[in-house]
Amino acid sequence: MSKVRKCSCGCGTMPASSRNYRVGNRAMTLADLPVGTAGTIIKVLPGWRGRKKFADVGLVEGAELLMEAHAPFGGLLRVKVLETSVAMHRDDAAHVMMKRGETTE
Amino acid sequence: MKREFTIALAGNPNCGKTCIFNALTGARQHVGNYPGVTVESKSGRFVLNGMEIRLIDLPGVYSLSSNSPEEEVVFRELTRPGIDLILNVIDSTIPQRSLYLTTQLAELHIPMLLAFNMSDDAAKKGLKFDIPKLERYFGSPIVRTVGCRAGGVQALLEKLAGMLTEPDRHGVPMLSYGADIDEAVSAVAAKIDTLDIVGYNHVPSRFFAIKLLEHDRSAWHIDAFRPILGEVEAQIKHLLDRHAIETDTFMADRRYAMLAGACRDAITTTRERRREISDRIDVVMTNKYIGLPLFFLIIYLTFWFTFTLADPLMGYIEDGFAWLSDLVKGSWPEATLPYLRSLLTDGVIGGVGGVLVFLPNILFLFFAIAILEDSGYMARAAFVMDGVMRRFGLQGRSFVPLVLGFGCTVPAIMATRCIESERDRKTTIMILPLMSCGARLPIYALIIPAFFIAQYQALVMWLIYLIGVVVALIAARILKSTLFKGDGEIYLMELPPYRMPTLRSLLLHMWDRGRMYVQKAGTIILATSMILYICNTWPEKTVFDKDYDAGIARLENDKRLTPLQIGALERSGLVSGEVLAEVKATGTLPDELLDELRKEELPSVLCSAVEVAQERNEAIAELENERQSELMEYTISGRVGHMLEPFFRPIGFDWKLTTATIGALAAKEVFVSQLGILYAAGEADEESVPLRQQLIQNYTPLQAFCIMLFCLLSIPCLATLAIIRRELNSWTMPLYEAGGLFLLAYLTTMIVYQAGSLLRIGTKLIG
Numbered sequence: 001m002s003k004v005r006k007c008s009c010g011c012g013t014m015p016a017s018s019r020n021y022r023v024g025n026r027a028m029t030l031a032d033l034p035v036g037t038a039g040t041i042i043k044v045l046p047g048w049r050g051r052k053k054f055a056d057v058g059l060v061e062g063a064e065l066l067m068e069a070h071a072p073f074g075g076l077l078r079v080k081v082l083e084t085s086v087a088m089h090r091d092d093a094a095h096v097m098m099k100r101g102e103t104t105e
Numbered sequence: 106m107k108r109e110f111t112i113a114l115a116g117n118p119n120c121g122k123t124c125i126f127n128a129l130t131g132a133r134q135h136v137g138n139y140p141g142v143t144v145e146s147k148s149g150r151f152v153l154n155g156m157e158i159r160l161i162d163l164p165g166v167y168s169l170s171s172n173s174p175e176e177e178v179v180f181r182e183l184t185r186p187g188i189d190l191i192l193n194v195i196d197s198t199i200p201q202r203s204l205y206l207t208t209q210l211a212e213l214h215i216p217m218l219l220a221f222n223m224s225d226d227a228a229k230k231g232l233k234f235d236i237p238k239l240e241r242y243f244g245s246p247i248v249r250t251v252g253c254r255a256g257g258v259q260a261l262l263e264k265l266a267g268m269l270t271e272p273d274r275h276g277v278p279m280l281s282y283g284a285d286i287d288e289a290v291s292a293v294a295a296k297i298d299t300l301d302i303v304g305y306n307h308v309p310s311r312f313f314a315i316k317l318l319e320h321d322r323s324a325w326h327i328d329a330f331r332p333i334l335g336e337v338e339a340q341i342k343h344l345l346d347r348h349a350i351e352t353d354t355f356m357a358d359r360r361y362a363m364l365a366g367a368c369r370d371a372i373t374t375t376r377e378r379r380r381e382i383s384d385r386i387d388v389v390m391t392n393k394y395i396g397l398p399l400f401f402l403i404i405y406l407t408f409w410f411t412f413t414l415a416d417p418l419m420g421y422i423e424d425g426f427a428w429l430s431d432l433v434k435g436s437w438p439e440a441t442l443p444y445l446r447s448l449l450t451d452g453v454i455g456g457v458g459g460v461l462v463f464l465p466n467i468l469f470l471f472f473a474i475a476i477l478e479d480s481g482y483m484a485r486a487a488f489v490m491d492g493v494m495r496r497f498g499l500q501g502r503s504f505v506p507l508v509l510g511f512g513c514t515v516p517a518i519m520a521t522r523c524i525e526s527e528r529d530r531k532t533t534i535m536i537l538p539l540m541s542c543g544a545r546l547p548i549y550a551l552i553i554p555a556f557f558i559a560q561y562q563a564l565v566m567w568l569i570y571l572i573g574v575v576v577a578l579i580a581a582r583i584l585k586s587t588l589f590k591g592d593g594e595i596y597l598m599e600l601p602p603y604r605m606p607t608l609r610s611l612l613l614h615m616w617d618r619g620r621m622y623v624q625k626a627g628t629i630i631l632a633t634s635m636i637l638y639i640c641n642t643w644p645e646k647t648v649f650d651k652d653y654d655a656g657i658a659r660l661e662n663d664k665r666l667t668p669l670q671i672g673a674l675e676r677s678g679l680v681s682g683e684v685l686a687e688v689k690a691t692g693t694l695p696d697e698l699l700d701e702l703r704k705e706e707l708p709s710v711l712c713s714a715v716e717v718a719q720e721r722n723e724a725i726a727e728l729e730n731e732r733q734s735e736l737m738e739y740t741i742s743g744r745v746g747h748m749l750e751p752f753f754r755p756i757g758f759d760w761k762l763t764t765a766t767i768g769a770l771a772a773k774e775v776f777v778s779q780l781g782i783l784y785a786a787g788e789a790d791e792e793s794v795p796l797r798q799q800l801i802q803n804y805t806p807l808q809a810f811c812i813m814l815f816c817l818l819s820i821p822c823l824a825t826l827a828i829i830r831r832e833l834n835s836w837t838m839p840l841y842e843a844g845g846l847f848l849l850a851y852l853t854t855m856i857v858y859q860a861g862s863l864l865r866i867g868t869k870l871i872g
Contacts, residue, residue, distance in 0.1 A: 046351060050595035052319075055357035056168035057597060058202060063361075068384075072393050075492025076501070078600065082202045082361075085387075085600040087488050087501075092595055 028100060030093035031077070033067040038101035040064050045095045058082040059096065109157045110269055111187055115179065115210060116194035117203050118165030119481075119601035121222040124252030125194055125261070126162045127613060145522055146178075154266050160192075167202075168357075169209040171322035173525050173594060180323040183213060186307050190216045190268060192261075197221035197249070198230055198602075201361075201368045207243055208280055208360045212312045217245040218268060220261055224249035231374055238371040253607045282315075282359045285348045289340040290314045296336050302329040318344075318352045383602035387485065391600075396489040403482070404508055407473040411512075415465035422465070426458030444645075448638055455778070456634025461623070466543055468619045470512045474505075474520075475614035479606035483523075484598060497578040498585030500524070500596065503533040507577070510540030511570075514825045516618055518832055526596070528589040532581050534829060535842060538821035539577035541570050544773035548816050551777050555797035556809040556871065565810075573817050576849070637742070637768050637775065646739035653732045660721045660728075664693045670714045679705055694718050730784070734761075737783055742767065756815060756854040757808040757862075766815070772822045806867035811858045818850035 033039050041063045044051050058081050059065070065081040076087040116122040130149025147162040163182055164175035171177045183191070191210055195203040200221075210217060221227070221234065240247050248264045251257030281287060293314035305313070305327075316324035317337045324330065330337075344350040390396060430450045437446050477483050483505055491501030499507075502524045509517035514537050521537075524530040549569060553562050666674075666688070675685060684698060694702070694715065699722070702715050737743045738760075746764030753763045761783040768779035777796075784799040800809070820826075826839040833839075862868055 044354065049592075052170060052353050052357070053172040053595045053597060055354040056170055056172060056205070057599075058205070058361055060354055060358045060361060062358075069387070069391050070393060071391065071488050071492050071501075072397050073492030073496075075490075075495065076488055076596075076598075078391065078488065083199045084202050087484075087491075087596075087598045087600060089596050 028098045030065075030067075030079070030096035030098050031090045033098055033100070035067050035069055038064065038066045039098040040101055041096055042099050043097045045097070048095045050092050050095065054092075054096070057084075057086055064101065108155070109159070110189040111159045111161065112190045112192050112265075113161045113163055113183060113188050114192050114194065115163050115183070115206065116165060116222075117167055117196060117206060117599075119599060120165065120194050120196040120203060121252040122162065122165055122194045124607075124610065125192075125220060125222065125250060125258060126160065127610070128252055128258045129262075130160055153262060153269070156266075156269060158269075161188075166206065168206060169316075170319070174527065175525070177323050180321075183210070183215070184305060184308050186304070188215055190218060190265075192218050192220060192265075193245075194220045194222050194250075194252070197224050197227040197232065197234070200232070200234075200372055201364050204243070204364050204367070205360060207245075208363065211243055211245070211280070212309065212315065214309045214312075216268060217243075218261075218264060219243060219245050219247045220250045220252075221247055222250045222252050225251050225254075233373045235371040239367070242367045242371065253610060280360065280363055282356060285344065285350065286318075286352075286355070286359075289318060289344055293317055293333070293337055293340060296333040297330070300329060300332065305329070315356060319356050320353050383481075386603055387600070390482070390485050391488055396485075397493075400486050400489050403477070403486075407470075407477065408511075410473050411466060411469040415469045418465035419462050422462050423458065426454055426461070430454045430458075444642070447642070448635070452635050452638030453631065456638070456775075457631055464619065464623065467513060467516070468615050470509070471516065471618040472611060472615045474509065475611045476606055479604065479610055479614075481601045481603045484600045487598065488600060498582050499533060499578075500526070500529050502598070503529060506533055506537065507540055510537045510542060512543050514538050514540070514542045514821055515828050516621065518825070518828050519621075521832070525598075526594040528585070528591065531833065531838075532584045532589050534832060535584055535838075536577040536580045538825055538842070538846060539573050539580065539818065541573045541817055542773065542821075544822065545816055547774045547777045549813055551780075551797065552800065552809050552813055555800050556804075556806045569813050569817055572814070576818065576853075580849075634771060634775070637771055637779070640741040640745075641737070641768075641779070643740055646736050649732065649735055651728075651731070653728050656728050657725050660725050661693070664718045664721045666692055666694065666714055670710055673708050673710045677705075677708065677711065696722065734783070742779075755859065756851060757811045757858040758815075759803075762812060766819070769816060770820060770823055772824070773816065776816060801871055803870075805870055807858065807861040810861075810867065811854050814857060815850050815854045818846060818853055820847050820850075 028039075030039070030041075041059060041061055043061060044054060044059065054060075063081055065079050067077065068080050068085060069078040070076075071078070071087070074090065077090055077093050078085055078087050079093075080086075114122060114126055126147070126149065130151050145164070149160050149162070151158055151160065161182065163179045166173070166176045166179050168176060169180055169183070171180060182188075191213070193207055193210055195207065197203070207217075207219065219239075227234075234247075236247050246264060246268065248260045250261050282290065290311060291314075294310040297310035297313055313324055313327075313330070317330065317334075318341060320341070325334070341352050344352055390399060392399075433450050433454065434446070437449075439446070474483075477486070486505060487501035489501070490504040494501055494503055503521075505523070506517045506520040509520050517537050517540070518534050521530050521533050524533060549566055553565050557565050671689060674680060674688065679702065680688070680698065684695070688694060688698070699715060699718055702711070703719075707715065738747065742764045743760070745767060746760035749763050749767075750758070750760040753759075753766075758766070761780065764783060765776045765779040769776040780800075781796050784796055784803075804812075820843045826843060829839045829842055830836060
């Protein structure tokens with residue numbers, strides 16, 4: 001989804017398409033939260049079938065969490081919430097809207 | 106006064122519930138399945154102050170919803186009448202998470218005792234609990250326990266005794282979900298009261314009202330509520346429209362908010378130790394780059410540990426059974442009931458011994474696996490492997506059972522219980538027999554050294570295992586996109602902090618698995634090995650096509666030495682006086698002497714005598730073999746093998762291999778002993794040299810490869826099929842499995858054999 005724009009320095013070249021710019025407070029999901037970053041849940045998308053299961057482990061609006069690690073080969077995400085580490089799929093995490101918190105370390 | 110009580114043990118996964126269960130019930134446990142689902146049910150009994158207590162160990166869950174089969178089971182068990190008390194185990198190092206389930210259990214209004222488990226860890230972590238305050242919050246008494254330590258449940262027993270004898274006088278507080286919701290809850294509860302459902306009279310209607318408003322699947326599926334579902338829908342819609350409350354998650358939200366308040370109020374914390382250390386270990390263990398290599402290293406070490414330690418023990422067991430067999434043979438004269446005698450010694454003792462020989466392997470493997478599981482590493486293994494496994498339609502948790510499958514398929518299938526998703530679990534079970542199990546190893550170990558030169562042996566072995574894995578993964582993909590298609594469950598897995606496993610729980614685990622394996626050996630294998638033995642020996646042929654005895658006597662006679670030759674032997678000075686006397690008495694050269702003489706420079710007279718004797722010996726052995734196989738052909742197995750031979754010819758099998766394949770249904774390793782009988786090579790195991798000689802004289806390397814390929818892919822042993830039936834609660838699944846695998850094996854082997862024959866790869870006899 002990276003928008004291709006002219007380089008800001010005015011040289012007219014295109015930035016490499018693999019670069020993914022994210023400016024300002026655009027909506028961010030749990031899947032985008034970088035490792036080592038804390039965040040707060042703004043909303044879990046309504047109508048998604050995993051909502052209740054996530055709520056039961058404490059992934060509800062206002063919950064604070066920390067992205068601990070990414071598994072190899074695009075596998076699971078490891079998130080710490082309520083002092084417990086839980087692993088979840090990236091696709092599922094994309095249904096959780098986040099607000100970025102302070103970075104640890 | 107009541108003397109019998111039923112107590113339900115509930116708690117989160119990894120809260121130490123099993124430790125408490127084991128500590129309370131000891132070995133008096135009963136393991137089974139809940140009807141209709143693949144969730145394990147476990148209950149045990151113990152006596153407390155003369156009261157007979159039945160303890161039901163419910164599956165570990167985070168919530169009383171219906172997010173998984175486990176949660177549905179817990180919901181059903183707890184809403185059923187007859188539970189006198191709930192023992193709720195709480196991991197007191199993470200009270201805020203553990204108590205979430207408690208808030209829902211409290212709404213059931215069943216007397217409840219909270220066990221704050223791992224209280225030693227909580228103290229180390231610096232958590233201080235205001236117990237009286239917490240007891241007021243949850244309306245239930247609280248005891249501190251250390252489930253995995255001896256004496257750690259003493260306080261729990263005292264409290265339990267008190268609660269069961271004293272009349273119930275606890276007051277359960279109502280968790281308020283807020284004025285708007287409470288209004289809706291009361292409205293629905295009133296409706297439920299008007300229904301007056303007989304089976305659920307003991308459950309407060311408020312509990313069901315909340316569950317219905319939450320849109321809980323289990324509650325919605327109770328038929329009796331059908332008349333009021335319209336009202337519930339209306340209330341849910343009303344709450345959404347008027348107050349913007351999405352009830353499905355709002356309740357969870359309120360429960361967590363209440364818990365946050367309670368914990369702030371009654372729990373103080375100073376510092377965090379255990380989890381810090383755990384997190385630091387995980388920085389390495391689940392690292393994006395070295396996590397996987399580390400995982401493979403750990404699995405390799407597990408195998409290495411298992412096989413190095415088990416090897417000498419296996420030798421002892423083999424020797425023990427040989428000794429036992431000799432003992433019986435010695436004390437049972439050969440003349441009385443000869444058939445029963447050999448059935449007992451060769452059939453029963455040999456059969457059971459052949460199975461028990463793998464017991465050390467199983468025990469050590471499960472000991473190692475228990476270490477990985479109890480320490481918490483297994484969850485990490487699932488975490489790092491998930492990315493790879495998902496490409497094949499499986500998940501990280503499938504990996505461990507698949508690895509176990511290299512040991513024995515039966516416990517591996519039992520280990521799939523850790524896979525939450527029903528579809529993933531079924532897929533894993535169905536492909537598991539393709540992971541080459543330990544019982545197939547003797548087949549490879551017999552064939553590979555016979556047919557392949559030393560430098561290729563390891564490669565061929567590796568290739569066979571690899572074929573199994575590759576076929577399994579392809580099969581998984583196919584199953585996932587056909588038979589088990591559809592949306593999976595939402596995946597959420599806890600990574601519990603690392604913990605030092607206790608020896609007690611490791612041994613208990615090992616004992617459990619070992620017992621299971623021996624039971625299998627004691628029943629199915631014993632029965633089948635006896636049946637097979639009878640099939641292999643009955644009916645006995647008495648009239649032979651040739652007169653073997655006369656032929657052998659004639660040959661023996663040919664071996665007689667002339668006086669001239671005896672004189673030459675005496676003069677050569679190659680033999681001692683004792684042996685010479687024997688030669689003179691029998692008139693022939695004993696076999697041992699023959700071998701020795703062949704190495705020496707001999708006078709021509711003697712040389713020809715040795716040559717003749719050797720030739721005749723070979724001819725005698727040939728006759729003996731002929732007689733044996735004539736006997737064999739006459740028996741049931743021989744006849745069945747002959748009958749099926751045309752069908753098996755396209756894959757390169759003769760009737761002997763066909764017969765052995767049928768025998769392998771009992772247990773894969775039977776293939777080897779069966780072949781040994783068929784080739785009359787005596788007691789055969791994978792080290793058997795005479796059997797190897799026979800094999801290379803009769804089969805080409807291509808056929809040998811096809812034998813291994815077919816044994817790898819074909820129908821698993823009967824024990825595996827039985828366990829599939831039990832775990833999947835279905836008779837059709839094991840039948841599909843057997844049929845599918847047979848077809849797969851037959852077609853694959855046929856393609857390989859026909860292509861190999863066409864291209865003339867390995868089609869020459871090497872013996």
